[in-house]
Amino acid sequence: MARRQISQATLSEHNRSRVLHYLFRNGTVSRANIAKALELTPAAITKITAKLLESGLIEETGDLEGKDRRRSIGIRLNTHAFHIASVKFARTLIRIGLFDLAGNELEMSEITAIDHRQIPEAVESVRAKLNAMIRADARIAAIGMAVPGPYLRRTGRTAMVSSMQEWRSVNFIDEFSHAFRVPVVIEQDARAGALAFRLFDSEHTNRHLAYYLIGEGVGLGVIDGDDTINGELGAATEIGHVSIDYDGPLCECGNHGCLECYCSAVAIHNEVNKLGLIEDSENLTHRAVCEMLFHLAFSGNSEAIDLVQRIGTYVGYGAVSIINAFNPKRIMIGDIVAGGGDLLLSAVQKVVNERVLPELAAATEIQITGPENDATARGAAAVAIEQLLSNPSEFVDVL
Amino acid sequence: MARRQISQATLSEHNRSRVLHYLFRNGTVSRANIAKALELTPAAITKITAKLLESGLIEETGDLEGKDRRRSIGIRLNTHAFHIASVKFARTLIRIGLFDLAGNELEMSEITAIDHRQIPEAVESVRAKLNAMIRADARIAAIGMAVPGPYLRRTGRTAMVSSMQEWRSVNFIDEFSHAFRVPVVIEQDARAGALAFRLFDSEHTNRHLAYYLIGEGVGLGVIDGDDTINGELGAATEIGHVSIDYDGPLCECGNHGCLECYCSAVAIHNEVNKLGLIEDSENLTHRAVCEMLFHLAFSGNSEAIDLVQRIGTYVGYGAVSIINAFNPKRIMIGDIVAGGGDLLLSAVQKVVNERVLPELAAATEIQITGPENDATARGAAAVAIEQLLSNPSEFVDVL
Incomplete structure (x- = not known):
């Protein structure tokens, strides 16, 4: 008997969740249309929506115009309530x-x-x-x-x-x-x-999306089909530690030539220090140094432009690995290093065009999402x- | 009305599929237990199983002993019927x-x-x-x-x-x-x-599994959670074209230093030809040369042992990338090059132990599945x- 109750509670939560997800994706919908879309009985929908209304998670809107000009009440997620x-x-x-x-x-x-x-x-x-x-x-x-x-x-x-x-x-x-x-x-x-792109941006509804985070570390999140790729321990899609040179510098993870060693904000900071491109750069934050480097490059400093292109090339090697490993439809490059903008992106795209099979290169969109939009x-x-x-x-x- | 019929047909197929998958995983089960497990009504189960019995996809077995010593008829997939x-x-x-x-x-x-x-x-x-x-x-x-x-x-x-x-x-x-x-x-x-490991081998029921195919080409299949990782075009998990050296030899795909260039049966064949390890190797098939190389190594030929270990090291670099990219619980190495057996595996494991974070290395089992068991x-x-x-x-x- 106890088992039966648990099972009923689980089922109710499952159906509540289906209704909430449906409203999240579809905006304002009538109870009848939710019932139809989710293959639930009108009685079940009435019960579920009553509870959700009471909780404040959903709200009723004015009349919706239905077929035969009959009017029905719309329901939507109350996105301001929580x-x-x-x-x-x-x-x-x-x-x-x-x-x-x-x-x-x-x-x-x-x-x-x-x-x-x-x-x-x-x-x-x-x-x-x-x-x-x-x-x-x-x-x-x-x-x-x-x-x-x-x-x-x-x-x-x-x-x-x-x-x-x-x-x-x-x-x-x-x-x-x-x-x-x-x-x-x-x-x-x-x-x-x-997940932020998948949930919030209607233009990113496609089911194969990668967020390529290049900030103080280099990371990756991939949506493949209905889900993110997680791995057994949640440690999948760690592109920052996929090597681009088995004989490269030793990374703190034990691997050699990790992508992160070449193009993270930390690596860029080290490189700027070495080149002496920015006065007193040793005492600035990684982010500040990257922002100043990009500013220098945009204002025409050729050494800065060279460095941003070099970084873009490494980011490109990473993109090539991402495409061959995950075949996403879209790669969004974000976080601090995305501040390199089109200058960085064109270096990335060049590497991808040279090193990825034409069918795959043509099918992959690579975009920059500015640091002002912090996807993380x-x-x-x-x-x-x-x-x-x-x-x-x-x-x-x-x- | 037409739409409604399609929807009903889809639903029936969906429930038939759930019953078949359930039987595939669980062997012989009573109708009552299927109904309980899948939250279907007894009437629905009766209808679905009648059709499936008629089709021959399932069969009834002798009595099952149920609770209260009541007996009920068991149902199972008829795996010999098709x-x-x-x-x-x-x-x-x-x-x-x-x-x-x-x-x-x-x-x-x-x-x-x-x-x-x-x-x-x-x-x-x-x-x-x-x-x-x-x-x-x-x-x-x-x-x-x-x-x-x-x-x-x-x-x-x-x-x-x-x-x-x-x-x-x-x-x-x-x-x-x-x-x-x-x-x-x-x-x-x-x-x-x-998918073969996932479907057929009860010991591989875990949800994070990689099949690392090293044959005439180098490929990878990954199950992450409920599904294989596919990518937008079905071109994901192409580990053979993930580079291990951005400055390495040009691969036919346009990338440089692709893993496949270092450890496929084709690459091994080229290496054996170059070393002159096997007489007339140029005129043999890739598979024959690999088999002869492994045989030589197992019989103690030090040049052959060195080459197998060198190949194992490259296979290991690939395994490191697989772990950082996909974090599977188990990696099964298969196909022609798996013929290198423990000699190959120990070289792979050495690289993984050196180059993968201890928590991840300890959580990943790497096994050889002999060429006699052709998973593909x-x-x-x-x-x-x-x-x-x-x-x-x-x-x-x-x-």
Whole structure:
């Protein structure tokens, strides 16, 4: 008997989730059309929507014009009713934001320039900031976090964080999962970014999408079909540690010639220091140095242009590996190094055109998504929203 | 009204497919237990099983002992009632087999040593052989084909076939899809191999599995979660064309330093010719040369041992990329080069231990599956069986 009840509860949650996902994708819909699309009985829809209305997750709209000019009430997701707090952990940067359920950014703040000794402090600051946000905003229903990969999702730790290994000692599950009155959902950063494109941007509805994160680290998130590619431990699609030269420099992960060694913001910072391109660059943040380098290049400095093109070539080698490994329809290049814009992109595209089979090169769109659109920060919200749509009763009172 | 009928038919097929998949995984089960597991009404199960019994796809067994010692009739998939013809296309080798629905090999034959001028002839021979098999065996319900990747599944062509580009002119869909009284299902070779492990071997039920095919070409098939990784055009997981050296030798695909250039049977053949290790090796097939090389190494020839270890090191670089890109729980190394056995495997494992993060290396099992167990040939059958279980009405009369 107990088993039967659990099964019934599971089924109800499953159907609630189907309704929520359907509304998320389709906007305002009548109960009759939801019932038809999801093959549920009108009675079931009435019951499910009553609970969801009561919870505030959905709302009724004015009359919809139906066939035969009969009017019916529309239902839609109430995207303003709940908020999601999001945290993006990079290496020396942490961004904390607030989003609605449609992925609109409502607030964004940063904790910057931490060095490794400040990590415990930074963790404490994040916790304090989130608690303050939650106290101030009763609508916050979840916290989403994006962390550098390879993130071992069951143990809660990142297996390595090049150039700032001390992050490895942070167990995100232990530090955060029970620290708040709302649930916390944690995902690898680039995978969260890919999910943000999939969930929030109607032009990215296609089912084969890669978010190629080139920031303080180099990461990748891939949507293949209905799902992200995760791997057994959640450590798949770590393009930053796919080697482009088996005899190349030793990476902190143990591998040689990892892509990350050639084109991350950290690698660019080292290169700028070596070339002496920017005064006092040693004492600036990785991001500041990259921004100044791109500014120099855009203003015509030939040494800077050469360096950006060289970086673009390495980013291109990575893109070639991405295409041969994952065959996405679209690759979105994002984060700090995406600030290289068209100059960077044309170097990437050149490598892809030279090194990828013509049929595949022609079928792959590569785009830059500017640093002003931080897919990872939105992605941290996206993973929480995806969970909320899939298991609403864990986030909101719908029972 | 017409729309409604289609929807009902789709739903019936969907439920038939769920029952068939459930029986495939669970052996002999009572109608009551199927109903419970799949949340279908007893009436629906009675109707579905009646049709499936009539079609011959399932059969009733003797009494099962149920709870309260009540007896009920068991139902199981009738794995002997239908046969699957399978074709594995490599470069100079074609294998044609016959399997039952449990993946047992009933027959196997080969067309070997074709060169590129003989491709049209070979295609004709395959067609003739299959037609003869179908005439002789009324139980054949489908043909499965495994072809070298990157196979563009919508157009029906392989985008490149290193060392034997003439295969590119063969459109598998045009040549085969309407040539027989039964449907033909075509998949990239290594992906078919991965599916064979997933479907037929109870010890490979885990959801993150890679089949690393090292034969005349180098390919990869990955199961991540519920599905194979396919990519937009079906050209994902082409590890053979993921570069291990951006400055390496030019591959026929346009990329430099492709893994395939270092450790395919073709590359090994070239290396053996260069070293003069085997008399008259230039005139032997790739497979024969590899077999002789392994034999030499096993009998203690130090030059042969060195070469096998060197090949194993390159296979290892590929395994490192596979782990960082796909994070499978298990990597099965198969096909011709797997004949290198433990000697090869220990070189692979050494590279993985040195170059993969300890947490990931410890969590990844790497195994050799001997050439006597040709996962790709079984895989060709597996892709057809998977389709048959998913869309039975396209293969068998169940309406």
